[in-house]
Amino acid sequence: MRYYSGYFVLYVELKLIERDIIKELEKWKKNDNRKPLILRGARQVGKTTAVDIFSKQFEQYIYLNLDKNEDKKIFEKDIPFKDLVDSIFFMKNKHKKAKTLIFIDEIQNSSKAISLLRYFYEDVPEYFVIAAGSLLETIMDNKINFPVGRCEYKLLRPLSFQEYLNGIGEYKALGLIDTIPIPEYAHDKLLKLFNRYSLIGGMPEVISRYIETDDLKEVESVYESLIVSYLDDVEKYTKTNNMAYVIRHCIKNSFKEAGTRIKFEKFGESSYKSKEVGESLRILEKALLVNLVYPTTEISIPITPNTRRSPRLYFLDTGLVNYFSGIMGSLLTIEDLNSQYNGRIAEHIVGQEILSNSYSPLKSLNFWTREKKQSNAEVDYIIQHKNLIIPIEVKSGKSGTLRSLHQFINIAPHNFAVRLYAGNFLIEKNKTPEGKEYTLLSAPYYLASNIERYIEYYFKEE
Numbered sequence: 001m002r003y004y005s006g007y008f009v010l011y012v013e014l015k016l017i018e019r020d021i022i023k024e025l026e027k028w029k030k031n032d033n034r035k036p037l038i039l040r041g042a043r044q045v046g047k048t049t050a051v052d053i054f055s056k057q058f059e060q061y062i063y064l065n066l067d068k069n070e071d072k073k074i075f076e077k078d079i080p081f082k083d084l085v086d087s088i089f090f091m092k093n094k095h096k097k098a099k100t101l102i103f104i105d106e107i108q109n110s111s112k113a114i115s116l117l118r119y120f121y122e123d124v125p126e127y128f129v130i131a132a133g134s135l136l137e138t139i140m141d142n143k144i145n146f147p148v149g150r151c152e153y154k155l156l157r158p159l160s161f162q163e164y165l166n167g168i169g170e171y172k173a174l175g176l177i178d179t180i181p182i183p184e185y186a187h188d189k190l191l192k193l194f195n196r197y198s199l200i201g202g203m204p205e206v207i208s209r210y211i212e213t214d215d216l217k218e219v220e221s222v223y224e225s226l227i228v229s230y231l232d233d234v235e236k237y238t239k240t241n242n243m244a245y246v247i248r249h250c251i252k253n254s255f256k257e258a259g260t261r262i263k264f265e266k267f268g269e270s271s272y273k274s275k276e277v278g279e280s281l282r283i284l285e286k287a288l289l290v291n292l293v294y295p296t297t298e299i300s301i302p303i304t305p306n307t308r309r310s311p312r313l314y315f316l317d318t319g320l321v322n323y324f325s326g327i328m329g330s331l332l333t334i335e336d337l338n339s340q341y342n343g344r345i346a347e348h349i350v351g352q353e354i355l356s357n358s359y360s361p362l363k364s365l366n367f368w369t370r371e372k373k374q375s376n377a378e379v380d381y382i383i384q385h386k387n388l389i390i391p392i393e394v395k396s397g398k399s400g401t402l403r404s405l406h407q408f409i410n411i412a413p414h415n416f417a418v419r420l421y422a423g424n425f426l427i428e429k430n431k432t433p434e435g436k437e438y439t440l441l442s443a444p445y446y447l448a449s450n451i452e453r454y455i456e457y458y459f460k461e462e
Helices: 007-018 021-030 047-057 069-076 081-091 111-122 161-167 171-177 184-200 204-213 216-235 241-257 274-286 318-325 341-356 403-411 445-461
Strands: 037-040 060-065 100-105 128-132 152-155 290-293 312-315 368-370 377-379 381-385 388-394 416-421 426-431 437-444
Touching: 021 047, 021 152, 037 047, 047 100, 047 128, 060 069, 060 081, 069 081, 069 111, 081 111, 100 111, 111 128, 161 171, 161 184, 161 204, 161 341, 161 445, 171 184, 171 445, 184 204, 184 216, 184 318, 184 341, 184 437, 184 445, 204 216, 216 241, 216 318, 241 274, 241 312, 241 318, 274 290, 312 318, 312 341, 318 341, 341 381, 341 388, 341 445, 368 403, 377 388, 377 403, 381 445, 388 403, 388 445, 403 416, 416 445, 437 445
Parallel strands: 037 128, 037 152, 060 100, 100 128, 388 416, 416 437
Antiparallel strands: 290 312, 368 377, 381 388, 426 437
């Protein structure tokens, strides 16, 4: 378990993480046909801490860190699997009993340990096994015998706005977030709280340090150490020194390009070729530091990304984007996120919140484009609701200015759209300039994580 300077900070981090991921782990625990769980996520998003908290529900807990040679050697021996299990209990001075949680941390350091995960499911299903580690996606490409079909996966992302509210003790606000529809009297305070969350982001150590000190200057060293650890981690898996340089360049320029559509060729005003940048960004994507989101031109299911078009670039956490882009100061006193950085911070944090409710590695962001010579359009996000594709714009201002959203509605087989903005929750009838009538659900930014529930609410009311 990671300890900070003071019990209160440790308690804050526990509360932040416990709200959601612990419930997911409890569901896994109760499944009689459970498989070993691989907990994925970028470094420092709280995987180890979450498992430490979860371990309190077991009679016995065995922690193996494969960064340590003595733990790694247990898996490197050429012995029968039964003897390997016996050696785990013996080396950790534990009794063999069914209610035991075995956590194999930093498992990427042993390809043999990864390949042996399947036998925990096949031979000793009475034990509860969780594995975690950095860059698992990268080593999957290295001809490792990964236990396909014998493991479950959950993806841990940065902390959500709701987890942030829980951590700072805003329990009333937290309860209202789950109230549909949100009462109007709560709006101003919730928007202010969300703006502060959007400023510092969702990395656990950053939030803990900020709550402890209430000083943004005090968290600067945390941001710096996070990036250094990411660089050190990723460069272990580069093929050449030149690739390491390209990766460093891509990380530094991903902050200022976050939320925009990019081209690989000469990315970040460099001389690097498309192939070099593409390979580097894909390594960062496997490390779960960035996300390349390709557009779709579809208006009906299924949503099929078009990889021939330019992707939009997202970074792991909006707080990191704010700090390394040098815009934290300008965000301190704003009332509307959309007014800063060409609206990109608002779009970026909304995307982060849309993903926050899901622990599935398959959950992804999607956006829509229509690219014609005289009529280009781009809708910030689309999500599937039953058999419909629902457009979501992140934009303030009058509803008549939603040009791209109107182009989507004009050709869509339905008449419903969503806007996320700084205003109050509102459902209103609207009309495109071409005359098609539709319903616009406008919701404040802080409801982004709940937007699918609000869409469901609308259709039930109708």
